[in-house]
Amino acid sequence: MRAILGSRTGSGVAMGRQGASSRDVAALAGVSIGTVSNVINRPDIVAPRTRSKVEAAIQELGFVPNASARRLRGASTRTIGVVVPDVSNPFFTDLARGAEDKANEADFLVIVCNSDESVIKEEHYLSMLEAQQVDGICITPASRTSLQKSPTFKRLMERKVGLAVMDGRLRGVDACFATVDDVQGGAMAAEHLLELGHRSFLWITGPDSIPQCYDREMGIRSALENAGLGREALTRVEVQAMSADAGVAIGEALVQDGLRHTAVICANDLLAFGCLRAFLEHGIRVPDDISIVGYDDIDFARVAAVPLTSIRQPRRELGRTAAQMVLAQCTDSESVPPREVIFQPQLVVRESTAAPKAGT
């Protein structure tokens, strides 16, 4: 009476477009399909003899449970999404890598999505992740405000998909946050330069809609204010893409204009690299003629043409923490994970900063 249960590919080494199914395993082991499921999910409740029979069958057929079917029946897909602006920015690479490490420890897979800071792409990815039935999402939002308005995002929240925002906070959103204190980081950069004696600053940053940029600027401004400087002490230049190329472009423009500041603070190391390169190519000496501070302290900061003073962020740790939060939400179901972890940035002084020249 069990003969009828054969797989569509026969009972031997079941192969074809699809691998072996639990039916095949059950047939080969001479048990019911439910027992196979038990062996996989609750091995302890299965009698040792039965268990080893089933395990042998699983081995022989090379059976791997179909995650789609599993998910359909309510189980987890063991998959999380990671949405970042651009993994080719080393900062986000490390964020993603950290998240992947943590996920891997829990046997989860990671779907990586690059939003390229486009709200539209982000929204699109979110809905694909929803369709994929991911268990959770770690996201660095493309914008400070638009995510909250996204219908997909709202649905995701309502469906109680695990959610952790990396490196940024969202007003009025009930999610976990793994952030670095960007206001503090901005202040650190400014204070370092103030201590060296600088009084005139150039701030190269991305669009104001990027929360990190916004916060860092706030930190810089408050530090300058505390030092008794007026708003005119800080000149603000905004770039569209926070890339090395953009940094080069700005650096070139600055050189053309004649340098009017003694110090440059960049919203990330990539910009700083570009800027540095443009300066050096035009014979401007760093830090003698001008100081540069980067942000992120990516691995390459220390091997730059002039090793870069930068604000270090615990990048991998940030990703790990976010993944941890997401996993906690979707694994331990009702245990409430810490809602917010704020890391402190760290000033790393290298050779790109020094006291301004006397004559300035």
Next chain:
Amino acid sequence: MRAILGSRTGSGVAMGRQGASSRDVAALAGVSIGTVSNVINRPDIVAPRTRSKVEAAIQELGFVPNASARRLRGASTRTIGVVVPDVSNPFFTDLARGAEDKANEADFLVIVCNSDESVIKEEHYLSMLEAQQVDGICITPASRTSLQKSPTFKRLMERKVGLAVMDGRLRGVDACFATVDDVQGGAMAAEHLLELGHRSFLWITGPDSIPQCYDREMGIRSALENAGLGREALTRVEVQAMSADAGVAIGEALVQDGLRHTAVICANDLLAFGCLRAFLEHGIRVPDDISIVGYDDIDFARVAAVPLTSIRQPRRELGRTAAQMVLAQCTDSESVPPREVIFQPQLVVRESTAAPKAGT
């Protein structure tokens, strides 16, 4: 008689742990569930009026088809896996990013896996990807030989999962390959240095099991041979991890030993960076005292302390091509995609190489 079909959450704005299902949409639009499916998959065969009714219902409920259910019924998951040694190596970052770009254009999602060059981790990831029912896999194998032996890999092949090997070839495997001619690349590096007059080389490389390392070394050796040099002209140093830190360690050791070569060729830019840094810290001048050639030409190569001469690879293009091949295999079903694309590397000369000092 259709009343019985309500969703478990009622007929209004259906919400809960799960989003709205096609049943909900069907109920709201007053059509059958099959019609909803038709609207989604073959809109052309549905009458315009019906179609717009259904589309309105989809909108209202925020319906997103469940990919698991879809897949279960034989459709694609619209997901591919990308397995690389380590995305925090910029070379692989770009490979992954290229693949993601291409996948995104076709509305596919990418699952990124870091094997850390561990055959065990690689195998584990492969079986998770199998369970996820990915449509295809782009992989840079952790080893030259072990993948062919992996049972999971064999199953994957038999199941006709789309497969593309990035940056490496596998003996006796029937898959697509997107590679760069590493033998040629190694030769280019050596020839450049030979032309400058170098005769004594140090080759810093990863384990021989890594195909790229192996091939590059072959290229170097044949170039030296062609130049009439014996095997003793090349000293080989092997590191476990091809990271900047490993480069620093080697660099330090070299300095301790006293430099016996006039040129160093590194199997990747990270090693070159580390080496460069160690040299500079000990007052050794590059390229005056010693020349360094990297490999990959990552973005940072040109902004290094001494801009690095390197062998450029079309990184993103490689990833894009691999993804393209995989997608072709799983989309156009029977159209045979090009089996192999070989890109040519390119020598980029910067400031880290020069003729050896006269007295050497």
Next chain:
DNA sequence: GGCAGGGATTGAATCGTTTCACCGTGCGCA
């Protein structure tokens, strides 16, 4: 020896979608 109880296993229902055989309806044509 019979029965209660508990551990092991089974079988059927279920998840949400796709697919396909089938059914009405209305129209053109003989």
Next chain:
DNA sequence: TGCGCACGGTGAAACGATTCAATCCCTGCC
């Protein structure tokens, strides 16, 4: 008027695993 056909739409089966109520079997106890 009646036949056949095309078009739109329906409904049920199927995909592969999980879950849980039901069943079976064995052991130990009275």
